Amino acid sequence: MAEPRDDSLMNRFDDFGLRRFKARDAVVSVLLVAALLVLFAGHSVLKAGDEMNPGIGRAIVVAVGHPSSWIAGQLPLASAAHTTTAFLNPEPALSGPGFAAVTRGAQASTVTPAAFPPATIGARAPPKVALHTLLVTGDSMSEPLDSDLAGDLIPKGVHVVQDPHIGTGISTTFIVNWAQLSAYQVKRYHPDAIVVFIGANDGFPMSGPSGQQVSCCDAQWAAIYANRVRQMANTYRQDGAAHVYWLTLPTPRDAARARISRVVNAAIEVGVQPWAAQVSVIDTVPIFTPGGVYRDAMKIDGVETIVRESDGIHLNAAGSALLAQTVLAAVRRDFTD
Helix, strand or coil: CCCCCCCCCCCHHHHCCCCCCCHHHHHHHHHHHHHHHHHHHHHHHHHHHHCCCCCHHHHHHHHHHHHHHHHHHHCCHHHHHHHHCHHHCCCCCCCCCCCCCCCCCCCCCCCCHHHCCHHHHCCCCCCCEECCEEEEEECHHHCCHHHHHHHHHHHHCCEEEEEECCCCCCCCCCCCCHHHHHHHHHHHHCCCEEEEECCCCCCCCEECCCCCEECCCCHHHHHHHHHHHHHHHHHHHHHHCCEEEEECCCCCCCHHHHHHHHHHHHHHHHHCHHHCCCEEEECCHHHHCHHHCCCCEEEECCEEEECECCCCCCECHHHHHHHHHHHHHHHHHHEEC
């Protein structure tokens, strides 16, 4: 009687003289990889936990992330790995000055006419000009808003540049320095109008006036953030040749993120004040989260509609489409298309 056929192929290791590994070897490999992750990218564990939805999974990752981040911070390996793999960065090669250092006791800038939108002083609005190029940029919050705006304006002959930079922020220069990126965008695209929607990844410590690290989210941190916003806004407005539409963050579900977004929004308002006639703040809070109270759904055309993604941070397609109409209305007050 023929022996039963063995289809498990487990003997293939013996046939070719290959080594068999035990479960213990797999455990050792996982532990080794985990150790290397802590040493070379310990900060990423905490960042990943911060971006997770509330729950026991997030609590565990954050609990592990705090010591791993501390360990990575004591060693030069993370910086060395970042430098070694910098060529893999998909961001454009940037140069020029980064964010200007904030000095203690800096003198306030001279107030110019650009600080006064015509409507606030009863003056006549300047004549509308043609909109040739619109730049839509920011972090992941700018998606799918960029596509919504492009879908409306491209058929009308407007060149819409969709330039989101996922995972970036103004308070961190780890992936990209927005002071340099904004200058690069202006030089490359020469936009007539710029829509900026960023801040979902912010909350990182920043260097203070004396070089010390300032943690989020007190008034000193807000002041540093506002100065970075001011530098970017000044770059984007191109000496008054362009108009900037800077969007605030709708309140996120998570309480810790909500605290950060509140400070980010306050800093945006302060940062753009010198050029209020050329930099318009579009406040998304009254639209999506009145009073700063999170909600998943709201009425659109009388129908209760979900407007947020499941992460409690981003706008979904319906929310983005609604916001696009608000942005377009603001753009059309200043431009013809």
